[in-house]
Amino acid sequence: MKVVITSTSDSLTSTFDRRFGRTAWFCILDTEDDAIRFIPNEHLNASNGAGLKAAEMMGELKVSKVISGDFGPKAKQLLDKLGIQMVVIDEADSLVQEIIERLNYTK
């Protein structure tokens, strides 16, 4: 299962990004083999439809869970359709690492 966490930069010690479509980086955690990958968000500065493109990307990557701070209406609709679980957390100063630890703790 793949879990995506929105991140402000490309390391585990970077803080979590509360935006989904306009996040700087996506942190992809593969729970099968614990592999962690960071990919940059190409649509960060798109004038519109950033959330939709990000949601499409989640679909292509076959992600099953996305953790972010907020989802726009278009992104929400598409993620719903793709059957991707959305998790919204409000803690703006959490580190990506901390969120991963919280996930692992429960495995």
Next chain:
Amino acid sequence: MFTRMPRQRRLRKVVSPPKFKGYKPYGARKQSSLQEEELLYEEYEALKLADYDLMNHAEAAMLMGISRATFARIYESARRKLARAFVETKEIRMAYGHAEMDEDWYICNDCFARFTIPSQVSSDHCPLCSSVNIVSVKS
């Protein structure tokens, strides 16, 4: 100057969208000229609530967030479309219409994460901390 504008339609809440894209008649005599009848999501939902879940119109209307009269109109339109499709051997195609998906957000009482539970996953615990102490929120 004011321009006349029709009042905006209230969105109709759809709890469970249809699990198909449409229906096709089979064994039709003249296959070549199959026409389509467009059935809207809210019409499907109205038909389901009234004739499958056997609710009365007032209850069903409340569930969809519209007035009873509007519900009756949507329901009527759904039945007529189906009848037309049957009699005139038309395909039925689902269209989005003025529906609003009633996506359920849940909240975890232990870590305060908010999340959705897609229909493909059948879990009843928090995706972050696995707590079963979760409640549904209607946002």
